Amino acid sequence: MSALTLRLPDQKHQRIKELAKSKGVSVNHLLDEVTTLILAEFDLKTQFEIRAQRGRDKAERGMELLEKANKSNY
Numbered sequence: 001m002s003a004l005t006l007r008l009p010d011q012k013h014q015r016i017k018e019l020a021k022s023k024g025v026s027v028n029h030l031l032d033e034v035t036t037l038i039l040a041e042f043d044l045k046t047q048f049e050i051r052a053q054r055g056r057d058k059a060e061r062g063m064e065l066l067e068k069a070n071k072s073n074y
Contacts, residue, residue: 006031 008016020030045066052062 016030017027020027023030025033048062048066052059052066055062
C-alpha cells in the first residue's frame with residue numbers, strides 16, 4: 001500500500017472531513033471509494049473507446065453518445 005500527500009484548500013478539507021463523518025467512514029476510506037469510482041469510470045470510457053474504434057464508420061457516433069453520457073452525469 002502506498003501513502004499519498006494531497007494538498008487541499010482548508011475549506012475543501014473540512015468539507016471532506018464532514019462528509020466522511022456523516023457517512024461513518026474515515027477520510028482515507030472516503031477518498032479510496034472516490035478514486036475507485038473515478039478509475040472505474042475511466043476504465044469504462046477506455047473500453048468504450050476501443051469498441052468504438054472497432055466499429056469503423058460507427059466510431060464517430062459512439063463518441064457522440066459517450067460525450068452525451070458524460071454531459072448528463074455532471
